[in-house]
Amino acid sequence: MTQRIHRTIDNPLRTGLNRDALWEDHDKGLIKCWEIGRQRATRFPDVAQQCLAGELPVLGWKGGVSRSLKKLEKYGSLKYLAQWQGLRGEDLDIDLATERALTCSRTKMVVTFTPDRTKYFNQVAEVEA
Template structure:
């Protein structure tokens, strides 16, 4: 089974799917996150412009950055990356077996998007000094 989730930007959004088909299907919700990003780009072109400029704004998944933190590196969700690609108007292209590191053009924070949820899930509040 391929670890690449790909969907071209020219394809129409999918019709409503069941929760199970959307979030527990072979792509684990990445396509839906990307579609949400495409929808948000139309409703919020300012956010889409920020993403196109290389910013990593706060979205619904871990990975966005509001400001520069002491620790300038963090981990983020592949679901964030999928939504970000949709906001940018790009094809969905994610390797679910690999990490991808991006730097926010506004804050300089470095975010590594990872399939390993234990790297970005922290039950304690993140300290942002």
């Protein structure tokens, strides 16, 4: 069984699903996060432009950066990565078994998106640089 979650941007948004189907299924809610990103790209084109420019703006999941910190590396949620891909108008393409690092074009912070919640859940709060 593959651990890769993939949907093309051509797929319509899903409707009529219950909470378990949206958040507890095999994709762990990543498809829903991606769909939310697609919807927000229309409602918030400025945020979509930031994402397209390679920025990692603060969203509803751990992973966004508002400024540079003393430590230029941090961990983020795969749900953030899914929403970010949706905001960019990209296909959803996430492997649940691997980490993926991205560098914010604005702050130069490196965020490693990981399936391991313990890496980002208890991170030290942001400290001014």
